[in-house]
Amino acid sequence: MTGFLSNLVQYQGLFRMIAVLGIGGTFQIGFQISSLTYMSQHVKAFINETWLERYGYPIQQDNLLFLWSITVSIFGIGGILGSSGSRYLTVKYGKKKCLLCNNVLMILAASIMGCSKISQSFEMILIGRFMCGVSAGLCVPLHHQYVGEISPRKLRGFANSTSSFFWSLGKAVGQISGQRELLGSQSLWPMLMASCGVPALVQLVMLPSFPESPPYLLMHKGDQEGCKKAIRQLWGEGQHQAEIDDIMKEKATMKNTKILSVLELVKEPAFRWQLYMILILTATIQLCGINAIYFYTFEVLEAAGFDEKMASYMTLSIGLSELVAAVVCSSIIERLGRKVLLRGGYWIMGSLLAAITVTLSLQDWYFWMPYCSLGLIILFTVVFAVGPGGATVSTRVEIFKLSCRPPAFVISAVLNWLGVFVIGTTFPFIVERLKHFCFLIFMVVLFTSGIIIHLFLPETKGKSIMEITEEFNKLNFKNKRVPETPNHVTQDYAFCTRL
Numbered sequence: 001m002t003g004f005l006s007n008l009v010q011y012q013g014l015f016r017m018i019a020v021l022g023i024g025g026t027f028q029i030g031f032q033i034s035s036l037t038y039m040s041q042h043v044k045a046f047i048n049e050t051w052l053e054r055y056g057y058p059i060q061q062d063n064l065l066f067l068w069s070i071t072v073s074i075f076g077i078g079g080i081l082g083s084s085g086s087r088y089l090t091v092k093y094g095k096k097k098c099l100l101c102n103n104v105l106m107i108l109a110a111s112i113m114g115c116s117k118i119s120q121s122f123e124m125i126l127i128g129r130f131m132c133g134v135s136a137g138l139c140v141p142l143h144h145q146y147v148g149e150i151s152p153r154k155l156r157g158f159a160n161s162t163s164s165f166f167w168s169l170g171k172a173v174g175q176i177s178g179q180r181e182l183l184g185s186q187s188l189w190p191m192l193m194a195s196c197g198v199p200a201l202v203q204l205v206m207l208p209s210f211p212e213s214p215p216y217l218l219m220h221k222g223d224q225e226g227c228k229k230a231i232r233q234l235w236g237e238g239q240h241q242a243e244i245d246d247i248m249k250e251k252a253t254m255k256n257t258k259i260l261s262v263l264e265l266v267k268e269p270a271f272r273w274q275l276y277m278i279l280i281l282t283a284t285i286q287l288c289g290i291n292a293i294y295f296y297t298f299e300v301l302e303a304a305g306f307d308e309k310m311a312s313y314m315t316l317s318i319g320l321s322e323l324v325a326a327v328v329c330s331s332i333i334e335r336l337g338r339k340v341l342l343r344g345g346y347w348i349m350g351s352l353l354a355a356i357t358v359t360l361s362l363q364d365w366y367f368w369m370p371y372c373s374l375g376l377i378i379l380f381t382v383v384f385a386v387g388p389g390g391a392t393v394s395t396r397v398e399i400f401k402l403s404c405r406p407p408a409f410v411i412s413a414v415l416n417w418l419g420v421f422v423i424g425t426t427f428p429f430i431v432e433r434l435k436h437f438c439f440l441i442f443m444v445v446l447f448t449s450g451i452i453i454h455l456f457l458p459e460t461k462g463k464s465i466m467e468i469t470e471e472f473n474k475l476n477f478k479n480k481r482v483p484e485t486p487n488h489v490t491q492d493y494a495f496c497t498r499l
């Protein structure tokens with residue numbers, strides 16, 4: 001506790017910036033995903049009423065289900081578009097300027113959705129959701145990279161895992177706000193839909209007082225004075241020579257290189273296994289079953305035997321449990337390491353999905369079986385938040401150097417949002433066809449990914465970017481000659497030895 005308090009005092013600038021990035025980053029994404037669950041019945045009723053008023057007859061049930069699935073999944077389409085442009089915008093304008101402009105887009109999208117009911121246009125919801133997706137697609141990779149680059153080595157795992165905390169916090173706030181006693185009522189749901197603009201407004205107001213990341217300022221802008229000022233503002237006046245050495249060693253390897261394009265990164269053999277790992281981590285997040293539960297919690301709980309009102313409160317309990325678990329992840333990630341949390345989390349989640357399938361199959365046999373299903377669902381989200389939820393983000397940031405981090409995050413983000421779209425579109429039909437056996441698909445993915453992580457992912461805890469790169473070189477080149485990495489720190493860093 002004493003060590004944490006001393007870090008809190010010394011790195012108070014860093015913690016404040018992490019809070020601002022989190023509120024305008026994964027917090028608002030989690031808020032949108034969870035709050036949409038509470039608006040499902042209201043939005044479906046609104047679509048039906050609008051259709052009836054326009055055409056004189058109610059919409060067919062299949063068409064209504066299709067429009068609802070598009071409302072959910074168009075967020076992922078926008079995310080693909082936004083994430084695809086994140087590399088170009090980040091390199092050209094920097095993360096800070098991109099996030100500020102992105103906040104304006106999110107506020108505009110929230111305003112459009114909030115006015116949909118008064119305008120009698122469900123198309124405005126689709127437009128707003130698409131714009132929110134574009135904003136989220138740009139925001140999430142910038143948030144993850146920004147936090148990873150402003151954090152010193154000893155706090156890197158903790159700082160990266162905070163994105164999972166803010167994600168869970170946003171989900172919990174969305175679930176609380178979505179209760180029918182608050183904004184989840186028939187008359188106030190447009191306000192709930194527009195509430196996603198509030199976190200964007202907070203970040204838009206507060207972010208200008210914080211600096212760009214020190215590595216970006218030094219390596220790409222050549223701004224030595226800006227780098228010194230940013231380090232002092234974020235890390236205080238203490239000794240930070242080890243982190244400065246890491247930055248300069250990485251800069252030495254980039255003297256004649258630029259930020260790689262996506263195609264260049266894919267063709268580069270020195271990053272082949274890093275790409276394999278990021279593909280596996282991203283695909284597993286989408287195919288582990290957690291997004292299916294996020295998007296369709298009501299359907300899952302109703303299948304477990306709970307009525308609509310009870311399912312609403314049960315969803316809230318799930319979100320609060322996940323929030324507590326995210327806090328636990330932030331406290332243990334530097335002790336256990338990323339690999340242990342990923343591997344163990346995958347295997348435990350796979351076992352829980354098998355148990356959920358069994359309890360859903362037996363729910364009509366015993367009156368208490370639905371409560372077992374609920375307990376397992378809560379435990380599933382807790383294990384996800386403690387393990388893969390935070391460790392995945394940290395690992396994705398740590399295994400790539402700054403020169404290839406932007407294109408790597410483009411690949412990861414595009415796959416991630418593609419998965420959001422596919423799961424959002426297909427899961428209602430998968431549930432209709434397979435019922436509770438749909439979770440067995442996710443179980444196979446989890447066990448397979450756990451084995452791959454166990455065999456091939458190096459532990460990144462407490463290592464510099466260059467040390468992690470050397471670990472991957474053993475896989476990338478095997479018996480081939482490994483390209484030499486400068487093992488000296490260039491004299492350029494003398495400018496910041498006395499901060």
